[in-house]
């Protein structure tokens with residue numbers, strides 16, 4: 001059976017920190033699906049369609065990476081895509097608390113009879129990228145700074 005992981009996020013924008021999680025995820029999984037969530041409560045600077053096409057360009061030569069946009073629960077996307085895993089990155093203790101709660105809830109709500117729950121795999125951020133967040137990149141962009149060194 002193929003091991004498929006969903007890497008969900010806002011990716012607004014997709015940074016070199018995110019790209020590193022995808023790269024390392026490919027060592028663990030046959031396919032990594034980068035899934036751009038379009039849920040309420042998040043600011044959107046570039047449209048979701050633009051983010052999908054930018055990501056599709058970045059991964060055009062990597063057949064094991066798929067890019068999708070989605071609404072709704074990540075575990076429902078995982079079931080639709082036949083994915084057994086959710087892949088996430090952890091930069092700090094602050095990230096960890098949130099990721100632990102999400103992982104626990106996602107395991108609980110996907111624990112139906114006859115199937116395994118969707119397991120979350122957390123990769124510890126490479127220290128070279130642990131300070132990079134989409135929100136800081138957006139803020140720098142808003143003040144006209146060149147952010148290309150933070151983007152793949």
Ligand code: ADP
Nearest residue numbers: 008009010011017018088089090125129130132
């Ligand atoms: P969300 O809004 O779902 O947190 P993000 O796009 O901000 O979406 O992040 C998606 C995932 O990537 C999260 O698990 C986050 O912790 C991780 N991540 C974000 N930035 C980095 C980074 N610099 N290094 C490693 N992981 C990161």
